[in-house]
Amino acid sequence: MKISPDILPELIQAVNNSVTQHADELTELDKAIGDGDHVINLRRGLDALLAQQDEVAQLDWASAWQKMGMTCMSKIGGASGSLFGTLFVSMAKSAKDQSVDVVVFAQAFTAGVESMKLRGKADAGEKTMLDVLIPVARVLQENANGVELADLLVQVKGAAQVGMESTRDMLATKGRASFLGERSIGHIDAGAKSSQLMIDAVVATLQSK
Numbered sequence: 475m476k477i478s479p480d481i482l483p484e485l486i487q488a489v490n491n492s493v494t495q496h497a498d499e500l501t502e503l504d505k506a507i508g509d510g511d512h513v514i515n516l517r518r519g520l521d522a523l524l525a526q527q528d529e530v531a532q533l534d535w536a537s538a539w540q541k542m543g544m545t546c547m548s549k550i551g552g553a554s555g556s557l558f559g560t561l562f563v564s565m566a567k568s569a570k571d572q573s574v575d576v577v578v579f580a581q582a583f584t585a586g587v588e589s590m591k592l593r594g595k596a597d598a599g600e601k602t603m604l605d606v607l608i609p610v611a612r613v614l615q616e617n618a619n620g621v622e623l624a625d626l627l628v629q630v631k632g633a634a635q636v637g638m639e640s641t642r643d644m645l646a647t648k649g650r651a652s653f654l655g656e657r658s659i660g661h662i663d664a665g666a667k668s669s670q671l672m673i674d675a676v677v678a679t680l681q682s683k
């Protein structure tokens with residue numbers, strides 16, 4: 475099954491709506507163990523992506539991801555800006571000159587998450603957005619071949635939810651939350667929550683097709 479990049483405006487709007495709806499909750503999470511600017515950072519990226527949504531819809535997937543990645547890097551700032559930028563730019567590199575189906579997407583997403591790990595010098599279990607993105611990449615990689623798209627989407631949604639919840643009991647060892655040491659335990663990581671919400675929005679949009 476192939477999905478064309480002309481779905482990008484709908485996906486960007488769905489992600490934007492979800493972040494807007496959950497802005498207060500995300501800000502509270504980042505205030506608890508970070509500096510409270512996570513939604514401001516996300517907004518900067520989303521506003522820039524909304525402004526270029528019609529342009530990226532005309533491109534092939536690799537070119538669209540490259541452009542979106544450069545936009546994230548230059549517009550967002552904070553820890554998350556370079557991390558989201560790295561995700562998309564690395565996905566673009568992985569999918570370059572390939573026709574993007576679910577299997578190629580799974581490979582690209584996995585390559586993107588691997589690059590984020592290198593960029594942030596972080597891995598699973600450190601109470602970051604990677605605790606959502608790594609399990610989602612694993613589900614995609616393991617099941618893209620052979621599982622129906624509808625079932626794969628349910629698995630992705632579940633992995634993101636479990637990953638997000640798992641950050642609550644973790645000790646933060648990366649990012650600002652790590653400055654709190656033991657006091658970081660008991661709070662869900664803001665980046666893990668926003669990643670879960672964004673993945674959920676993408677899944678819901680694809681499910682509605």
Ligand code: ADP
Nearest residue numbers: 512515552553554594596602603648649664665
């Ligand atoms: P900042 O930390 O600069 O204020 P944001 O508030 O936008 O940036 O993003 C914070 C989120 O970034 C955290 O909740 C965490 O999920 C994620 N994060 C921080 N440092 C890292 C890292 N080294 N690797 C992966 N994710 C990270």
Ligand code: MG
Nearest residue numbers: 508509511512
């Ligand atoms: Mg912050």
